[in-house]
Amino acid sequence: MRKFKHYNPKSIDEAVEKLQEFDGKSFVNAGGTDLLGTLRFELLEEYPEAIINLKSIAPSLAYIKEEGGMLKIGALTPLEDVAKSDIVKSKYAALAEAAHKTASPHLRETGTIGGNICQMNRCWYFRKGHNRFDCIRKGGNMCFAMAGENRFHSIFGAVKACIAVNPSDTAPALVALNATIKTTKREIAAEDFWDVAIPGSTVLDNDEIVTEIQVPTPASGAKSAFVKFIMRSSIDFPIVNCAAMIVNGEARICLNAVHNMPYRATKAEEAINGKTIDEANAEAAGAAAVTGALPMAHNKYKIQIAKAMVKRAILACK
Numbered sequence: 025m026r027k028f029k030h031y032n033p034k035s036i037d038e039a040v041e042k043l044q045e046f047d048g049k050s051f052v053n054a055g056g057t058d059l060l061g062t063l064r065f066e067l068l069e070e071y072p073e074a075i076i077n078l079k080s081i082a083p084s085l086a087y088i089k090e091e092g093g094m095l096k097i098g099a100l101t102p103l104e105d106v107a108k109s110d111i112v113k114s115k116y117a118a119l120a121e122a123a124h125k126t127a128s129p130h131l132r133e134t135g136t137i138g139g140n141i142c143q144m145n146r147c148w149y150f151r152k153g154h155n156r157f158d159c160i161r162k163g164g165n166m167c168f169a170m171a172g173e174n175r176f177h178s179i180f181g182a183v184k185a186c187i188a189v190n191p192s193d194t195a196p197a198l199v200a201l202n203a204t205i206k207t208t209k210r211e212i213a214a215e216d217f218w219d220v221a222i223p224g225s226t227v228l229d230n231d232e233i234v235t236e237i238q239v240p241t242p243a244s245g246a247k248s249a250f251v252k253f254i255m256r257s258s259i260d261f262p263i264v265n266c267a268a269m270i271v272n273g274e275a276r277i278c279l280n281a282v283h284n285m286p287y288r289a290t291k292a293e294e295a296i297n298g299k300t301i302d303e304a305n306a307e308a309a310g311a312a313a314v315t316g317a318l319p320m321a322h323n324k325y326k327i328q329i330a331k332a333m334v335k336r337a338i339l340a341c342k
């Protein structure tokens with residue numbers, strides 16, 4: 025680990041001022057479960073000059089409440105609180121389940137929902153210590169996974185030739201639940217929060233901080249669910265995960281870990297909308313979800329898993 029300056033701001037405004045002072049050469053730290061690894065292993069091309077510790081303002085940004093027809097979750101709320109919240113479990117089941125299925129109890133106690141949606145991708149070339157692979161995602165000119173090890177990578181092609189996937193568990197639930205991400209500058213629909221131009225990244229400016237997640241309270245009768253396929257049952261990033269919400273016969277379905285941003289499965293939605301939720305219709309929607317898939321040499325198996333995840337998420341909304 026190299027040296028960096030460390031700040032404990034007393035307010036969100038002070039945190040933003042610090043980000044502006046370092047003009048793109050600093051990061052905010054929430055739970056640190058992702059960020060500290062990137063620092064320790066010196067992954068990034070440019071080592072940050074400063075870390076702005078958001079935990080010093082955590083009490084004001086760690087809450088779960090319903091207000092004004094929506095669920096509001098402070099960005100610094102630990103994932104475990106989201107998973108265990110009675111409000112979230114009762115009306116926003118997909119989100120509670122996604123938080124519950126993230127990592128391990130320790131990581132969920134430390135990791136926050138804001139950090140979960142802002143985490144960097146898990147591609148092993150990107151994550152190789154000491155910036156050994158100067159890949160496209162880091163500003164280089166090659167995606168090593170393209171011709172190399174790509175068994176966990178995108179099955180929906182590449183953006184600017186980076187085929188790493190978005191690994192977040194809560195992200196697809198937030199897209200399916202039609203959430204909004206509130207920041208220090210604006211409100212962004214969850215669906216538009218990840219950046220197509222910079223794979224594995226968000227649309228946040230360098231001096232912008234996520235402050236709150238807002239989820240509209242679903243209409244009565246709405247059902248939502250989250251399912252996740254992993255290699256190890258104890259703790260693992262998703263091979264594929266999927267969240268679905270069905271309200272009055274209309275579905276919102278989002279896959280993750282299949283593309284470099286959460287992938288709204290609109291073809292699956294069209295296939296199930298207005299139909300009875302049964303095995304045959306859910307299976308047809310699963311097949312529709314992977315229309316246009318472009319698997320790599322080693323990840324064709326993910327297509328079948330994506331189909332099954334969509335089918336299971338839909339059936340879980342019955």
Ligand SMILES: Cc1cc2nc3c(=O)[nH]c(=O)nc-3n(C[C@H](O)[C@H](O)[C@H](O)COP(=O)(O)OP(=O)(O)OC[C@H]3O[C@@H](n4cnc5c(N)ncnc54)[C@H](O)[C@@H]3O)c2cc1C
Binds near residue numbers: 099138191228233
């Ligand atoms: C062993 C292991 C297993 C894991 N398993 C999973 C898993 O199964 N599923 C999964 O989804 N994730 C997993 N993770 C990834 C990660 O730990 C979690 O996603 C966690 O929620 C990240 O939250 P954090 O608060 O610790 O983020 P941090 O590490 O503090 O931050 C992560 C990134 O987000 C930025 N950031 C944090 N908060 C904000 C904010 N409010 N506004 C703007 N930017 C912000 C930081 O600058 C940093 O770039 C795993 C991590 C580890 C180490």
